[in-house]
Structures are given as C-alpha cells and as structure tokens.
Amino acid sequence: MTTKKKPKVYITRKLPDAVETRMRELFDAELNIDDVPRSKAELIAAVKSADVLVPTVTDRIDAALIEEAGPQLKLIASFSNGTDHIDVEAAARKGITVTNTPNVLTEDTADMTMALILAVPRRLGEGARVLTDQPGEWAGWSPTWMLGRRIHGKRIGIVGMGRIGTAVARRAKAFGLSIHYHNRKRVNPATEDELEATYWESLDQMLARVDIVSVNCPSTPATFHLLSARRLALLQPTAYLVNTARGDVVDEAALIKSLREGKLAGAGLDVFENEPAVNPKLVKLANEGKVVLLPHMSSATIEGRIDMGDKVIINIRTFIDGHRPPNRVLPGR
Numbered sequence: 001m002t003t004k005k006k007p008k009v010y011i012t013r014k015l016p017d018a019v020e021t022r023m024r025e026l027f028d029a030e031l032n033i034d035d036v037p038r039s040k041a042e043l044i045a046a047v048k049s050a051d052v053l054v055p056t057v058t059d060r061i062d063a064a065l066i067e068e069a070g071p072q073l074k075l076i077a078s079f080s081n082g083t084d085h086i087d088v089e090a091a092a093r094k095g096i097t098v099t100n101t102p103n104v105l106t107e108d109t110a111d112m113t114m115a116l117i118l119a120v121p122r123r124l125g126e127g128a129r130v131l132t133d134q135p136g137e138w139a140g141w142s143p144t145w146m147l148g149r150r151i152h153g154k155r156i157g158i159v160g161m162g163r164i165g166t167a168v169a170r171r172a173k174a175f176g177l178s179i180h181y182h183n184r185k186r187v188n189p190a191t192e193d194e195l196e197a198t199y200w201e202s203l204d205q206m207l208a209r210v211d212i213v214s215v216n217c218p219s220t221p222a223t224f225h226l227l228s229a230r231r232l233a234l235l236q237p238t239a240y241l242v243n244t245a246r247g248d249v250v251d252e253a254a255l256i257k258s259l260r261e262g263k264l265a266g267a268g269l270d271v272f273e274n275e276p277a278v279n280p281k282l283v284k285l286a287n288e289g290k291v292v293l294l295p296h297m298s299s300a301t302i303e304g305r306i307d308m309g310d311k312v313i314i315n316i317r318t319f320i321d322g323h324r325p326p327n328r329v330l331p332g333r
C-alpha cells in the first residue's frame, strides 16, 4: 500500500485552534502561529513551494505574486467570503483554482449590519460613551436629551441583494422598515413577496427615496465607488449609510465631505478604503457622534470562523481528491 504524500498547505494567518489542529492532521500545514501578516517576500517564497495557498482578506494575491507561483501551486483556498484581494483572472490564466467560504458568514454579517443600522440613528455609541468616558457626569434621564431618529416605519435601500443583502432585508423587515433594493438582477418573486420588497432598477432613483442605505454588494471593478460623490449627493440629508461590504464600494472622501457638510445624517462603517488605516476625519466624525466605526468585524464570530475553516478544508480535500471543489470562484464573477 502506498501512502499518499500530504499536500503542502501554506496558511497566511492564525486560524482558530480547532481548524489548525485539523489542518495539521490532514495536511503538511505551515501555520502562522504569531499571526503577523506575511510580507511580500514570504508570500513569494510560499507560492514557489506550497501546493495550496490559504490566504485571507489581508493578503494581496495580485497578478505579480501569482506570476511567481511554481508549477506545484494549483489551488488558492481563501479563508474569506470576498475574493477582491485575489486576482482570480491571473490565477485562471496560470491554471490555479480559487475557492472561497460563502454562506457561513451571511447571518453574522447581517446581524452586525443590523446593529449598525440601529446604532447610528439611535446614537448607541454616543450614549455608551457618556457613561464610560465621563463617569459620574450623567445627570439622569431628560425628555430632550440624546434623541435619535426612529427606525420603525422608515425605508431601507439595500445595494446588492445577494445572500447577505437578503439576510439584512429579513432583519430590517422585522424592525418595521420597508424594503427597497437594487441589484444586478431581480431576486425571485417568492423572496420579493416574503420581504414585500420593492425592486429599483435605477440605483439613483432608489437612493433619492430611502432613509437608510445598506451596502451589501461585493467589491469588483464594476462596484468600485458605486456610491460615488454624485450618487451620495442624491441621498436625503436625513439619510444614513451603512457599509459592511468593502470600503472601496463607497467613495470615502466624498462620504466624509457629505457628512461634514450635513448632506447626510450619519454613517455606520465596518470597512474602509485603506484598511487597516482609517481616515482621521472619520474618527473625528465618530467623536462628534455622526458615525459609528467598527474594525472590519462583521463576520467575526467563533462559530463563523470555525465554519469558514471547515469550508477551506473541504475545498482543499475535494480538490486534492481530483474533484471540483464546492466553492470555486470563477473569473469575472
């Protein structure tokens, strides 16, 4: 009996212990115990020797890096839902398959989106800070103090009605919001009926009519600055914008300008254009109570991360066994 050689799998970041243990059992796994992001040189060395690369959203797997890959590298099994950090076209040209981890972070991301939808108009961050930043200063309940804006009865406009957008819509409906959405294509009639959702073919028209905008589409060349200065200007000055997708879907400089000029009431952001750098003007706006900022943590649950790890493992094993992995990402998606 011949024992099959374990594939050499290079994992760029620290993963949950249970996932790393399983990876060690199954693969010749090179882990990143210290969780220091890998340098470009380290990534180049990895693609020259590993059979499988397991990157995540913080790694730039661009065409230049893929060009460096040795002939043994056949799979990039990303530990992420989004694949905007990978040049999927360049990988395909080199005969490298790319996979991701969809579905398992839908509900967690939708929960956090809903949390921001509530937090910004209801001034949750500001209120919490009163008690922690100025202990003993709270003068007690007052009829006119800390007033936010009502959520119930307002209109939400969801930009991108995929799995996460639909999960946000379900939550928003339960909070009494009416559902409006813009998507490349209309969702199926049963979902539209369930959500009593209104489809807007024109994003511009939808933006002008909603009270809260939730950005839930992936970052692709087509969605870069989809929420441009021109489109942000269509929003009502009482509107709020929440982004838990990717920073570059929104023109951040234009968003900051709108917020500073009072052309937009507030924003809740979990993602930023130059992450992990956060524009100091946004921090200032957060201190003024106009925005709530989170450090890209919408999908961050223990359960979700373990599920993501399981998906990565299934994708690798299926591929190594000679089958099509379940979460293959095709170029041009």
Ligand SMILES: O=CC(=O)O
Binding pocket: 057, 079, 080, 081, 082, 083, 105, 299
């Ligand atoms: O943002 C997180 C992911 O894409 O997995």
